[in-house]
Amino acid sequence: MIIFFIEVKDLPESWKDVFHRFNKKATSSRRAILEVFEEKGQHLSAEDVYEHLRAKKKKVGIATVYRNLDLLLRMGILRKVNFGDGREHYEMIRRAARFHHHLICTRCGQVVDCEEMTQEEEEFLQHLRKELEQRQGFVIHSYHIYFYGLCPRCR
Amino acid sequence: MIIFFIEVKDLPESWKDVFHRFNKKATSSRRAILEVFEEKGQHLSAEDVYEHLRAKKKKVGIATVYRNLDLLLRMGILRKVNFGDGREHYEMIRRAARFHHHLICTRCGQVVDCEEMTQEEEEFLQHLRKELEQRQGFVIHSYHIYFYGLCPRCR
DNA sequence: ACCTCAATGAAAAATATTATCATTTTCCAT
């Protein structure tokens, strides 16, 4: 019984610890924003997040949304992605580890997440990464592939 | 003598034909913008292009720069690239064919073009493309890889 | 429970991009 209690209490609380590790306050806005990403998932713009929060009756100012998207970015919880529609989008890196690439329809703008790669693909990219690191003197910590084309409906 | 004349006259004129094929006028602004990309090269923002034009004593309104970047995009001469700095950048596709990836320093924002890939790399990406096309029902016409990390000075 | 400082909301400001419209330029037909 006690073990059960610790489990359900501990799991949703873990973000709090993350904020504390960064000397940031685990405010209700921040938790609500993370909740949106966990529920609604992929690549949301600031406006998207703002709207989803309103839909959940959780009013957070748009400036706070922007501030916290940037914070979560610097904390390494979100990453920026861009589909050429004039606004920045964000997605959880935890999710990005599984859904790595993006396929973008250049006609209707639809964006599809592509699931994880095969072993072979993973190895290839490690190889390419090492080669670029040597050639350019960079330390590469991540990468992102965008594929452009026409979706089933537009082709 | 006649042949010589045709040659030097024809080569710099070829953009004119491209515009005509699209039923667009080969105006001096348009040619000046293309000249900037041919001289200054990679991934310029609208503002970058505008500044380079002024430096060349060629005054083109910023609105015209935006309009023509969009036109050249639709004509398939430029492509958009994005480095998360809040503005769109453009580069020539002709050049993109050789300089394919981008390496972005997440600390100072420096962007490095990476030269063309090996045969092996090219084959791998063709393979990945075909697989995605089948899995998602897309027709993929291009792709773009961004690598993120720290440049030699920031590491 | 209090106190401090970070976080927030509302609104203004800064940036980037697009639309409007009168004027200029291209280019086709003469």
Add this chain to the structure above:
DNA sequence: ATGGAAAATGATAATATTTTTCATTGAGGT
């Protein structure tokens, strides 16, 4: 070459997105 129709441009206004300001609120340590 010249004239005229239509497209392109410049200047500016409008819009969209993101950031800043500053007074007020709230989190979390004591």
